[in-house]
Amino acid sequence: MNIFLLGATPSISSEPGEDPLFKLAKTGGNTGNQVIAYGLLSRIAYESVAWDYRVDPKEVHERYDMIVIPAANFLFPQFDFGGMAHYIEQANLPVTIVGLGAQSNNYNPQIDLMPGTERFVRVIAERATSIGVRGPYTQEVLAKRGVHNVTVTGCPSYYMGGSDGMNLRQLSFDEVKRISINASRDVIGHSFDKQKMKRLVLDIYQTGITHGADFVAQSEHAEIRLAEQHPSSTDDEMKEIGSFLSDVVPHEAVREWVKKHLKVFFDVPQWLDKIEQYDFVFGTRFHGCMVALQRGVPATVICHDTRTEDMCKFLGMPHVSILELSGIDLQDLYERAGATNVAQRYGELYPQYMEFLTKNGLTLRS
Structure with a gap:
């Protein structure tokens, strides 16, 4: 065909x-x-x-x-x-x-x-x-x-x-060292709750910076340019991210994190291979978390609208609605990933x- x-x-x-x-x-x-x-x-x-x-x-x-x-x-x-x-x-x-x-x-x-x-x-x-x-x-x-x-x-x-399905690694939370996060500053406007979504996105970034997590960008222009270290990127992109996080993270801490931890993948097999190095992935990006689950890495989707929640519920993927969260609790999110029987639903x-x-x-x- x-x-x-x-x-x-x-x-x-x-x-x-x-x-x-x-x-x-x-x-x-x-x-x-x-x-x-x-x-x-x-x-x-x-x-x-x-x-x-x-x-x-x-x-x-x-x-x-x-x-x-x-x-x-x-x-x-x-x-x-x-x-x-x-x-x-x-x-x-x-x-x-x-x-x-x-x-x-x-x-x-x-x-x-x-x-x-x-x-x-x-x-x-x-x-x-x-x-x-x-x-x-x-x-x-x-x-x-x-x-x-x-x-x-x-x-x-x-x-x-x-037919092999999904088989997630089983680590205790104390063993979780390598973390990858994802979030988007450009979908806040059409989420279930705009104010709560913004607070949680800020909290995701802050948690990532605190734990030295890598951020895998999917549509965020400033993050993608900086991740690729392209000559067209300027200090404006750094200022944009720093300004967004100014109320929760000092600018210098943002700058140091950005230099080391921003990633973007334009090749799916490479993305799948690289995601295996992490112990846990979480964030608002359905496919950022899906890539992790495909390689046995526990992941929890933070659902912000119907397009993510509708799928996660049907597929039995580890998830939580922004309406249920008051902030980012890393251990809670990790335990949610382990509590869902993805393999059975698959x-x-x-x-x-x-x-x-x-x-x-x-x-x-x-």
Whole structure:
């Protein structure tokens, strides 16, 4: 089977010395997007796969058998997927879509979407055997629009380990030495509680600095430029981070931490390999924590909106809502990771996911 990807892509090409923000743009503005596509492709067999959107959709129709969409939080009021809907219509091929998510700061299924995104929903509903969605909330959002050929799958990144599943390391908290954190200063505005979200993000950074933890950036421009130590980075990026943390961490402490502990990964296999060096990962980034779980590293997601919480609940991932936290307690977060039986839930969901892929006309990887 020849597959054409729309949506997230598993890798990017870049030139030596390329501005990291140019590379970030190729990922769709978030390095976690690559984990979605990488995870989806890891479970299916194909003869060829491509994702050059400059190709005329009529050529796509001639050269490929199916459009496959590794999806993210597409159902968000500020996103317009009319262009993708038009491309799919022009290509006129069957569609498989996995991981479609609705993003909101509450669980009201009657969210407003742009006309282009409403059109996108209609187009995929017509062409997909079943739409794979992130969680029950997204299923409700689609049901309100009369779309019922839907299967709750969670995110395809969850299944990249195949039949081996997830087997987390068992360390006592006293043995936890190497920590990685993740958080985002750019999602505060659409969280369950803006003020609480800001306090917790500040607390995540502060905890990371106190414990000498590494910070893995996914969409944060200043952090990514500094992590790559690109010539285009200036003291402005350092000032931006220092200003954000000015009320909780002295500027000099921020500066010293930034020099040693900021990381970014534009290559998924490298990210997976590097994450193994840590004993615990936590933060607000679903895919930053997912990468850790895939390599047996305990991780806890701090959920800040429906796009993260809906998935975590369905997939049985260690998580806690920002609404439940008054601050960051490292031991509490670590114990939450150990208290969740991820392996058991994975064992339940994996065969269902394989069946979903098969019903949508995909061939499973042996």
